[in-house]
Amino acid sequence: xxxxxxxxxxxxxxxxxxxxxxxxxxxxxxxxxxxxxxxxxxxxxxxxxxxxxxxxxxxxxxxxxxxxxxxxxxxxxxxxxxxxxxxxxxxxxxxxxxxxxxxxx
Amino acid sequence: xxxxxxxxxxxxxxxxxxxxxxxxxxxxxxxxxxxxxxxxxxxxxxxxxxxxxxxxxxxxxxxxxxxxxxxxxxxxxxxxxxxxxxxxxxxxxxxxxxxxxxxxxxxxxxxxxxxxxxxxxxxxxxxxxxxxxxxxxxxxxxxxxxxxxxxxxxxxxxxxxxxxxxxxxxxxxxxxxxxxxxxxxxxxxxxxxxxxxxxxxxxxxxxxxxxxxxxxxxxxxxxxxxxxxxxxxxxxxxxxxxxxxxxxxxxxxxxxxxxxxxxxxxxxxxxxxxxxxxxxxxxxxxxxxxxxxxxxxxxxxxxxxxxxxxxxxxxxxxxxxxxxxxxxxxxxxxxxxxxxxxxxxxxxxxxxxxxxxxxxxxxxxxxxxxxxxxxxxxxxxxxxxxxxxxxxxxxxxxxxxxxxxxxxxxxxxxxxxxxxxxxxxxxxxxxxxxxxxxxxxxxxxxxxxxxxxxxxxxxxxxxxxxxxxxxxxxxxxxxxxxxxxxxxxxxxxxxxxxxxxxxxxxxxxxxxxxxxxxxxxxxxxxxxxxxxxxxxxxxxxxxxxxxxxxxxxxxx
Numbered sequence: 001x002x003x004x005x006x007x008x009x010x011x012x013x014x015x016x017x018x019x020x021x022x023x024x025x026x027x028x029x030x031x032x033x034x035x036x037x038x039x040x041x042x043x044x045x046x047x048x049x050x051x052x053x054x055x056x057x058x059x060x061x062x063x064x065x066x067x068x069x070x071x072x073x074x075x076x077x078x079x080x081x082x083x084x085x086x087x088x089x090x091x092x093x094x095x096x097x098x099x100x101x102x103x104x105x
Numbered sequence: 106x107x108x109x110x111x112x113x114x115x116x117x118x119x120x121x122x123x124x125x126x127x128x129x130x131x132x133x134x135x136x137x138x139x140x141x142x143x144x145x146x147x148x149x150x151x152x153x154x155x156x157x158x159x160x161x162x163x164x165x166x167x168x169x170x171x172x173x174x175x176x177x178x179x180x181x182x183x184x185x186x187x188x189x190x191x192x193x194x195x196x197x198x199x200x201x202x203x204x205x206x207x208x209x210x211x212x213x214x215x216x217x218x219x220x221x222x223x224x225x226x227x228x229x230x231x232x233x234x235x236x237x238x239x240x241x242x243x244x245x246x247x248x249x250x251x252x253x254x255x256x257x258x259x260x261x262x263x264x265x266x267x268x269x270x271x272x273x274x275x276x277x278x279x280x281x282x283x284x285x286x287x288x289x290x291x292x293x294x295x296x297x298x299x300x301x302x303x304x305x306x307x308x309x310x311x312x313x314x315x316x317x318x319x320x321x322x323x324x325x326x327x328x329x330x331x332x333x334x335x336x337x338x339x340x341x342x343x344x345x346x347x348x349x350x351x352x353x354x355x356x357x358x359x360x361x362x363x364x365x366x367x368x369x370x371x372x373x374x375x376x377x378x379x380x381x382x383x384x385x386x387x388x389x390x391x392x393x394x395x396x397x398x399x400x401x402x403x404x405x406x407x408x409x410x411x412x413x414x415x416x417x418x419x420x421x422x423x424x425x426x427x428x429x430x431x432x433x434x435x436x437x438x439x440x441x442x443x444x445x446x447x448x449x450x451x452x453x454x455x456x457x458x459x460x461x462x463x464x465x466x467x468x469x470x471x472x473x474x475x476x477x478x479x480x481x482x483x484x485x486x487x488x489x490x491x492x493x494x495x496x497x498x499x500x501x502x503x504x505x506x507x508x509x510x511x512x513x514x515x516x517x518x519x520x521x522x523x524x525x526x527x528x529x530x531x532x533x534x535x536x537x538x539x540x541x542x543x544x545x546x547x548x549x550x551x552x553x554x555x556x557x558x559x560x561x562x563x564x565x566x567x568x569x570x571x572x573x574x575x576x577x578x579x580x581x582x583x584x585x586x587x588x589x590x591x592x593x594x595x596x597x598x599x600x601x602x603x604x605x606x607x608x609x610x611x612x613x614x615x616x617x618x619x620x621x622x623x624x625x626x627x628x629x630x631x632x633x634x635x636x637x638x639x640x641x642x643x644x645x646x647x648x649x650x651x652x653x654x655x656x657x658x659x660x661x
Contacts, residue, residue: 019220026215046367058349071207082419
């Protein structure tokens with residue numbers, strides 16, 4: 001890490017840093033959910049014949065393991081994520097006049 | 106079990122005769138309309154403190170957990186209209202089509218929520234174009250965003266006006282037709298025109314009174330109504346058919362193996378593949394990133410009260426989504442078991458509502474409650490579009506470009522005139538509506554996400570992003586999606602046998618949804634052009650990204 005980027009990291013608002021870290025974790029959770037859900041559904045639910053139908057609690061087997069279970073799991077993970085991982089922070093006051101930024105913004 | 110099976114059979118036999126909508130449905134809709142107007146008045150009082158612009162267009166950044174959780178990412182009337190029709194037509198595979206909703210709460214709030222709420226305060230932004238304008242110090246970028254939003258929202262709004270009028274038309278006692286589809290018979294009837302006028306007057310009136318808060322609160326109201334409707338219908342359907350196992354087996358017997366396996370059932374004997382692997386992956390991308398990049402959703406994140414609200418919204422919406430989408434799929438699978446041969450698949454929810462509650466005490470009112478849900482969803486969607494649209498015109502064009510010193514009363518008048526004009530234009534355009542506006546809804550949703558997602562992420566997290574890079578990303582994302590849709594509309598694409606049966610399809614290049622190509626184009630071009638153009642001044646970036654200390658903090 002160069003000195004400049006190190007200084008930049010030191011100056012970075014903690015909320016920006018935590019928001020970015022949380023966004024990365026969320027993207028990984030999304031990717032994991034996709035791999036699980038599409039993978040299992042493809043494995044157990046595509047190209048099958050009527051005779052191969054297995055039901056779990058009334059759902060076709062692939063729906064139960066590929067949709068219902070990950071959906072309930074994701075609800076649990078979302079709760080854990082929100083309670084344990086997401087950090088609260090000050091959002092700050094409203095800028096009343098954007099011209100203050102000096103770019104005519 | 107046997108008794109339930111018998112009841113199911115009886116109900117299925119009764120289904121042969123078309124059920125009629127009783128006065129309960131209209132009563133519920135009238136109650137809903139009165140409730141919405143009352144909400145408009147309450148919102149007017151709440152928004153009248155502080156500055157007009159922030160109060161009327163952003164609810165003074167005061168959204169709490171329930172308002173944010175249940176309104177920022179929920180879909181429009183389609184949840185109760187198009188979606189059940191897909192389940193009825195293609196079977197259990199639609200569970201995979203909508204499966205990505207399991208992570209909508211965490212992505213919708215966890216990717217941009219906190220940072221966007223902070224950035225909008227640091228830039229003083231009231232609208233999405235406002236945020237881009239100040240973040241990148243570029244009035245041109247702000248104006249471009251406004252024009253894109255006006256373009257997409259116009260299509261979306263027209264279609265919703267038509268949907269609202271159709272729901273009122275079918276709720277008319279003795280109205281006959283139950284289909285919610287765009288090509289429902291008798292669309293030119295006087296009932297449609299009366300419905301259109303009542304719908305337009307109601308939604309413009311309460312939005313005019315309460316602005317952003319009225320849109321959010323009616324959205325919350327209809328979300329609760331929808332939850333109650335789904336729960337009631339779930340119990341009614343499962344007891345009518347004799348349990349989920351019976352529902353799956355009987356719907357399989359009524360259709361074929363495609364109903365319980367991928368790539369889904371199609372009435373043409375399997376030539377059309379509803380959800381091949383490429384589209385299954387596509388929709389996991391489309392629903393998630395399309396939702397994150399939707400302008401109406403971005404505004405609500407900007408309006409959130411604090412980070413605690415955003416955090417709690419994640420799990421409140423997780424529970425809500427779990428209680429809506431899986432039950433709706435179960436309901437429509439039950440529908441295929443009870444009513445195997447509906448000519449119009451989008452009749453399924455109203456028909457089930459009438460059929461399964463016929464013997465309940467006050468069954469007509471319960472059916473009315475279930476029918477009122479799509480009306481509420483459409484109304485709240487239009488209301489939020491009206492707010493975003495008028496904020497674009499008033500804040501981003503009138504105040505920024507024409508009358509920077511306009512007083513509060515003049516801005517209020519401009520907002521009202523914009524909303525009334527938008528309502529009048531929508532009524533005029535939809536008086537003799539084109540048949541398949543659904544095409545434009547899908548195009549506008551994908552187009553808006555392809556236009557705004559990458560720029561919003563770059564605005565929040567990438568210091569090196571430049572106005573030219575972001576503008577290039579917006580244009581390239583929009584152009585790619587527009588091109589792939591045009592290819593589908595004009596018949597330029599090669600023959601395709603994937604996607605939903607009937608109607609219109611865009612060009613699924615390499616089997617993927619257009620939004621994926623749009624996002625790839627937008628992301629790559631925005632990064633490349635940003636790296637090739639000079640960065641923004643370090644001081645400007647520092648004010649938006651770095652911690653505030655001492656005198657600087659006070660000054661800003």
